Structure formats: C-alpha cells, structure tokens
Amino acid sequence: MSRITWQQATVTGIKAETSHVKTFTLRLPQFTPHLAGQHYDLRLTAEDGYQAERSYSIASPPEQTGEIELTVEIITDGEVSGYLNEGVGIGDQLEVRGPIGGYFVWAGAANAPPLLLVGGGSGVVPLMAMLRHRRGVGLRTPAALLFSVRTAEDVIYRAELEALARADSTFTLLLDYTRQAPPGWAGYQRRLDAPMLAEVVAHFGPAQPQVFACGPTGFVEAAANGLLAAGLPPELILTERFGPTTG
C-alpha cells in the first residue's frame, strides 16, 4: 500500500475543546509517522456516491503513534465539519489519507532557531502539533505562541497551553482577544498588527525566530506583512491559510 492512499480510520475519541471546536481521535489501520504541521485529507461519501473532501491539520505529535487527532472548527452549515459534529460518534469509520505536506512543518532539530507560532482560531491546530512535538522530544528551543481568538471561550487547548507555559520557562503563551477580553486582562486585545508583531519578535532578543503563521486568509496576510515590516526576512516566515478570504 502506498503512503497516501485512502484508509478507513475508526473514531476512538471525541472531545469538545470549545463550544464549536471538537477534537476527533482516529485509529489508523496504517499509521505513517508524520511531521508536526502536516495534514490529512478527509473524505465523506453519501449513499448516492456524492463525495466531499476537506483537509485537516494533525493536532497530535509524531510521538503519538497508531492514531491521529484532528481538531475541527464547526462551521454553521459546513458540509464536512457539520457532519463531523452531528453525524459522527465513537466507533464510526471515516476515510482519510495522509500525512500530506512537506513545507509547513517543524522537524524540531536541537539547533533549530527559536520558534514563533502565530495562530488565528483553528489555525492553532498545526502549531499545537509543533508544541506537543517539542515537549515530546524534550527540546527547549525558545518558543512563543501568539494566539488570536475572539473571546476567552474560544481558546482551543487552553488548559494544556497554560500548563505548558507554567511548566516550561522557555515557552511563552501570548493570547490576543479581538472581541472581548476577560475582566482585568492586561495583554493584547486588538487585531494583530505590525507593532504587536515587532514586540513579539523582539521577545527573542537578537536571535531571529522561525515563524509559522496559520489561520484565516486575512489573518495570515496581516501576520506575514507585519512580520516583514518588523524586519524578518521572508524565508523565515512560513504560512498556511485556511478558510475563506474574508476572515
């Protein structure tokens, strides 16, 4: 069987991350080790043969073998995410193929430059795989996650991210609330902009970080442009855009 043909995975876990984001654990008959940042394609087939395919980043790190976790934002009226939300339970089967993508990946070498992760909404998913991988292999590469969300309720993986920030002094969690910050919040509470990114980059001192930015198109566009304005060379900025142009 070649590397990326379709296989039937079994759903072994479903976890609500927020009120409209769920993580699905899929046991794979054919597990291929992935790199943090890669994705799987998922295909749904209706009784009449109609098929819909979408891509989902792998949330689990390569160290978690035999299964993958996909974290899906439920889009109102979304064809695939809607079905995953309403129609899929433990024990059901889903067709997937992967791992796919050789570019937006963090291999985690010991001498890698510091890691700046910039995520908007479900764009945090591949970034979480990178953080989990970093923790899994015990790397202390300085890392920061700038995570832009609308409200406190929308912080996917909140408990795990906060625990990681407490346990690992080389990791910094920077939340940015664009709609409503929790009471007493002293951190960022505006849409991502160039001064904010310059400040976050400066956090690494003289070392230039490798950046992974992921989220809706408008968000990633703003992040990439802001990082260029902050003086980072384009080759250090890797981007992955999902979702519609209006983000």
Place this chain on the structure above:
Amino acid sequence: MAGFFTNKGFQPKRQSSHPLPPGQYETTDFPVLTAGPTPRITLSQWEFRLEGLVAEPVKWSWAEFNQLPMQDFNPDIHCVTKWSKFDTHWRGVSVDTLLEHVRLKPEAQFVTEFSYGGYTTNVPLADLRGGRAFVGVQFEGQPLAAEHGGPARLVVPHLYFWKSAKWVQGLRFTAADEPGFWERGGYSMYGDPWKEQRYRDDDEPAASRL
C-alpha cells in the same frame, strides 16, 4: 453501487450547477493560498523572461509586456485544497503569443515556471500551448491584486491551480520534467483535477500519459 464505503446519514449541503472534478466543491470566494508572505513587486523592476532551451532568451519589461496582444479568457479554476471557482474573467497574454518570440530547441519538452519569491512549478510544454495557458494581468476588470499573484500570474486552468504560478517572472524550458516547489514536497507532477492527481502517488506512470 454496492460495496463502496459510505458515511451513514451524510447528505450533500453544497450544490453546484457546474460539473465538479472529484473531491472539489464550488466557492464564489477567491481564497488565497501561499507558502509565505506576499511578494510586492514594483512595476519598474518587473520583468518577464523566456529562457533555458531556447536559441536566444528574451525578456520584457512591464511596459513592453503590455504592448503584446492581450486577450480575455474566462477559465474555471480548480485548487488542490478542494475549492473550484467557475467562470472567472481575466485579461492577459497567451503563452502561444509569447512563444512566437523565441526559437525553442527540439529537446525542450517541459517548462519550469519561476516566480518572484523563489516559487517554481513544472508543467509539460504541450500543456501551455494551443490557447490553454496565459499570463494574466487583470482579474475581473482590475489589475491583478498582489495576494492573487499580481502584477502577473500564469494561468493554466486545466491543471490544479498551483501550476498557475503567482508573481511569475518567466518560463524556463527544459528537457526533463523537473519537480518544482510543491512537487518536491510530494505533490503531483502533472495535477489533472479530473483525474484527481493531487499527490505524487496519484500520478500515472509517465508512459501512460504520453
């Protein structure tokens, strides 16, 4: 159709009045997909080159390029990330027109499209001829926006859209099919949406394509 896998209760929610290649859905949006930041190229610096296996390379400045005969073309677009967009409106120069300006060496069979920002993608030369490929400079009546590859992008609508290099800077003619940026990362060497050639494993053996 007995025996194929189905997802119990899955009902289509997206409808399209157009025939869709397998695995695609229709959008009226124009999503942006790029591996890095959007390059900004000033028109005074812009140039377009034909090079590689040609008797003499040529290059055009932006002003010269815009003197070339332009035409309108209205392709359907199919992106490997699953969206398709129908009946888009472009203006640009056909690759056939560009090829009138060079003498190709007989061994030139493939093309590497190269772009500002370092992007490359490969395509058989035959696929760029016969009115099937253009360098687009206008989209829906406006200069092509930088996010979508402006000032100029190649448009090869019968292949997945990553073969339509944004910020295109030129075409390099080669004897062998040399994988470009995404192709080196495991994507299809050819990318026929109707055969769903997304990844390298989806490619037919080269011989059966000829």
